[in-house]
Amino acid sequence: MTEPDIFGTPERLGMVVAGSLTDGVEVRLDGTASIEDVKVGTFVTLQGDRARFFGVVTDVSLRATDQALASMPPDVSDPYIASVVSGTAAYGVINVEPMLIQDIEGPMPSKTIPSHFATVSPASEEDIALVFGAEDERNFWIGSPLDMESKLCLNIQSLVERSNGVFGKSGTGKTFLTRLLLIGILQSNSAVNLVFDMHGEYGWKGSAEGGREVKGLKQLFSSKVAVFSLDEASSKRRGLTPDYVVRIGFDEVEPEDIEILGGILGLSPVAADAAHFLQRHFGGKKWLSEFLSIQGSEDIRNLANTVGVNQGALAALQNRLSRLKRFDFMTDTGQGSVDRILEYLDRGMHVVLEFGRYGSNLTAYILVANLLTRRIYARYMERKERASGDPSSEPRPLVITIEEAHKYLTSDIASHTIFGTIAREMRKYNVTLMLVDQRPGDIDDEVMSQLGTRITCLLDSDKDINSVLAGAPGGRKLRSVLSRLESKQQALVFGHAVPMPVVIKTRDYGTSESYRELGWKDAVELKSQMEQDAADLFGPGEE
Amino acid sequence: MTEVDKKLDTPVGEVVEASTTELVAQCHELYESPPLGALIKTGGEDTVYGVVAEVATRSLDPGRRPVAMGAGESDVEAIYSSNPQLGRLLSTEFRTVVVGHMANGRLNRYVAPLPPKIHAMIYPCDEEETREFSGSLHFLPLLLSAQVGSPDDVAAAFLRGVSRSHADSRAFLVGAGRELASLLGGDIHRLNGILRRLAHD
Numbered sequence: 001m002t003e004p005d006i007f008g009t010p011e012r013l014g015m016v017v018a019g020s021l022t023d024g025v026e027v028r029l030d031g032t033a034s035i036e037d038v039k040v041g042t043f044v045t046l047q048g049d050r051a052r053f054f055g056v057v058t059d060v061s062l063r064a065t066d067q068a069l070a071s072m073p074p075d076v077s078d079p080y081i082a083s084v085v086s087g088t089a090a091y092g093v094i095n096v097e098p099m100l101i102q103d104i105e106g107p108m109p110s111k112t113i114p115s116h117f118a119t120v121s122p123a124s125e126e127d128i129a130l131v132f133g134a135e136d137e138r139n140f141w142i143g144s145p146l147d148m149e150s151k152l153c154l155n156i157q158s159l160v161e162r163s164n165g166v167f168g169k170s171g172t173g174k175t176f177l178t179r180l181l182l183i184g185i186l187q188s189n190s191a192v193n194l195v196f197d198m199h200g201e202y203g204w205k206g207s208a209e210g211g212r213e214v215k216g217l218k219q220l221f222s223s224k225v226a227v228f229s230l231d232e233a234s235s236k237r238r239g240l241t242p243d244y245v246v247r248i249g250f251d252e253v254e255p256e257d258i259e260i261l262g263g264i265l266g267l268s269p270v271a272a273d274a275a276h277f278l279q280r281h282f283g284g285k286k287w288l289s290e291f292l293s294i295q296g297s298e299d300i301r302n303l304a305n306t307v308g309v310n311q312g313a314l315a316a317l318q319n320r321l322s323r324l325k326r327f328d329f330m331t332d333t334g335q336g337s338v339d340r341i342l343e344y345l346d347r348g349m350h351v352v353l354e355f356g357r358y359g360s361n362l363t364a365y366i367l368v369a370n371l372l373t374r375r376i377y378a379r380y381m382e383r384k385e386r387a388s389g390d391p392s393s394e395p396r397p398l399v400i401t402i403e404e405a406h407k408y409l410t411s412d413i414a415s416h417t418i419f420g421t422i423a424r425e426m427r428k429y430n431v432t433l434m435l436v437d438q439r440p441g442d443i444d445d446e447v448m449s450q451l452g453t454r455i456t457c458l459l460d461s462d463k464d465i466n467s468v469l470a471g472a473p474g475g476r477k478l479r480s481v482l483s484r485l486e487s488k489q490q491a492l493v494f495g496h497a498v499p500m501p502v503v504i505k506t507r508d509y510g511t512s513e514s515y516r517e518l519g520w521k522d523a524v525e526l527k528s529q530m531e532q533d534a535a536d537l538f539g540p541g542e543e
Numbered sequence: 544m545t546e547v548d549k550k551l552d553t554p555v556g557e558v559v560e561a562s563t564t565e566l567v568a569q570c571h572e573l574y575e576s577p578p579l580g581a582l583i584k585t586g587g588e589d590t591v592y593g594v595v596a597e598v599a600t601r602s603l604d605p606g607r608r609p610v611a612m613g614a615g616e617s618d619v620e621a622i623y624s625s626n627p628q629l630g631r632l633l634s635t636e637f638r639t640v641v642v643g644h645m646a647n648g649r650l651n652r653y654v655a656p657l658p659p660k661i662h663a664m665i666y667p668c669d670e671e672e673t674r675e676f677s678g679s680l681h682f683l684p685l686l687l688s689a690q691v692g693s694p695d696d697v698a699a700a701f702l703r704g705v706s707r708s709h710a711d712s713r714a715f716l717v718g719a720g721r722e723l724a725s726l727l728g729g730d731i732h733r734l735n736g737i738l739r740r741l742a743h744d
Contacts, residue, residue: 031721065724065728065729065731066728066731068732069731072731072732072735074731074734074735074738075735075738075739075742078739080713080716080717080720080738080741080742081720081735081739081742083717083720084720084723084724084738085720085724085738087721088720088721088724088725088728089724089727089728089731089734
């Protein structure tokens with residue numbers, strides 16, 4: 001009989017001593033494992049008698065075998081006593097939420113927990129690859145697990161099947177994460193992107209901390225990305241000639257487009273509703289320009305009487321809508337921007353719409369994003385229905401990225417807006433959303449609950465945290481994980497595109513090495529590759 | 544044969560009182576007891592191992608108390624040299640806690656099924672034997688629960704002594720301390736006391 005080694009073995013963290021499926025398991029740390037090395041959110045494996053489980057550390061606590069320890073602590077100034085007592089009489093306990101169980105077919109959601117004394121160890125690189133998949137066309141390397149170097153991948157196919165959310169306080173790296181996700185979608189060819197780029201971060205170039213510039217999608221994948229602009233002058237200033245300058249016609253604006261602006265423009269529901277009456281009165285396309293051309297209170301009063309709307313409300317509506325005239329991108333008649341966008345998307349090009357100076361104007365952003373999305377969505381619906389008999393003519397899946405969603409996906413108006421509809425209907429019509437937002441708490445619960453994958457950087461308001469975690473399995477326990485994220489480059493990912501919730505350190509973006517890892521080639525490499533290609537085609541040149 | 548080897552081969556005393564858990568031995572020479580915490584063994588086939596838990600020197604005849612004899616003498620050694628009969632009137636005894644035994648050539652770290660015979664010889668254990676015996680400390684509860692004056696001092700003295708036979712005595716003491724901590728987890732005061740004795744080695 002071999003006696004167990006009294007010094008313990010270093011690889012393992014500890015063993016399961018208690019727990020339940022609802023509350024997760026308690027793991028007593030071995031004396032050799034320091035509690036300070038175990039972080040909330042760490043990915044661990046639990047080796048039971050027969051099955052292997054994968055879990056996440058959700059809490060860390062200190063315990064003592066004797067309650068007197070707290071009142072009469074041992075003399076830990078002596079290093080010997082300190083090294084003996086810590087981990088034995090005073091020990092650490094970690095709470096682990098077992099998420100997956102290793103099945104013959106691969107990791108499956110766990111419906112049980114490991115038995116007593118199951119060994120708990122930090123996950124290895126192989127475990128990460130087993131659970132999250134190795135990097136390939138479908139799996140996009142998004143970052144690495146906490147304190148590990150291995151590549152953690154998202155299943156892009158699953159990601160684009162549903163609407164998603166990227167959340168986090170400002171300055172926590174939402175934009176970098178979103179940019180990576182967009183690249184992932186682009187590289188996997190599983191969908192096309194339409195990005196309503198409020199602050200000009202995705203198209204040509206973005207900014208990092210300290211005024212450093214990083215490359216946007218167009219610079220990295222110029223043949224696959226088109227940058228559209230609402231503000232040509234601003235795009236040019238930034239060194240980019242946009243592929244298309246978007247113009248919106250007054251004749252393209254519909255009452256539904258005004259409805260979503262109600263809150264932002266400070267319109268009462270009556271006033272917002274009046275747009276419908278006006279459209280009926282003036283007829284189809286002309287209603288807005290006709291309405292805005294009315295001068296004088298007398299005419300307004302007459303109009304109010306005719307359409308049966310309160311005069312004050314109508315005056316307010318006119319006053320607020322006349323702000324639209326100030327937008328240079330508004331023209332009398334539309335110029336087929338929707339067709340142009342669809343044309344690019346159909347070719348498999350990814351479209352980034354830069355707002356330039358209008359990025360800081362929420363009215364402009366919402367008006368344009370909503371208007372374009374509504375029309376694009378209608379076309380998709382039409383095509384999808386037409387394709388029901390012929391799957392090969394299905395439109396390409398489309399992911400629409402919108403920012404500042406909490407300002408127009410609030411619970412009072414979300415149900416009226418196209419974004420609410422898209423989020424609810426999920427992939428029915430091959431269009432999904434990617435919400436990029438800092439105040440998820442203000443977004444309609446129903447929209448939030450429909451998000452397939454949520455990627456969240458640090459949030460500190462309780463309302464936001466609750467809203468992001470609502471409906472997530474083990475949500476209560478992920479709270480501590482989420483509120484302890486570092487403020488930079490860390491995110492909690494959970495939902496449809498990952499088999500289990502996991503904290504990641506976002507992959508680097510912004511160095512030439514990172515660009516190269518994403519498939520970008522600099523001028524020298526391109527030249528040598530061209531020469532190589534030429535040599536392959538025509539044989540080596542003459543000496 | 545070196546001086547040390549000869550010493551190890553020479554019995555230090557013999558069993559005068561034996562039970563399964565405790566042995567009392569009388570030393571062959573006055574004051575020649577192994578120290579507190581030393582690991583000893585009985586001779587013969589069924590070796591029993593014990594840890595010295597108490598050492599006492601007293602009059603052989605319980606009815607005759609020693610009397611003060613040093614008047615006019617310069618020190619204690621002078622008293623013994625001028626009274627050689629003292630070696631026959633006094634005796635040194637030590638009490639050991641049984642911590643293991645050999646059975647069928649195997650070392651068991653728990654009490655033996657039968658105590659050794661009275662007059663069984665007692666030998667000190669050499670360094671290698673001590674190291675082998677202390678390879679596992681599963682017998683520590685026997686020391687901690689021994690019915691002797693201060694079991695904690697015995698355990699501490701034993702561990703201190705044994706640690707010197709290990710190449711990395713510090714690592715041994717940490718491992719032993721952890722073993723103690725798991726045994727005395729519910730009694731932090733007692734644990735503290737022993738650890739303090741071990742810390743100042």
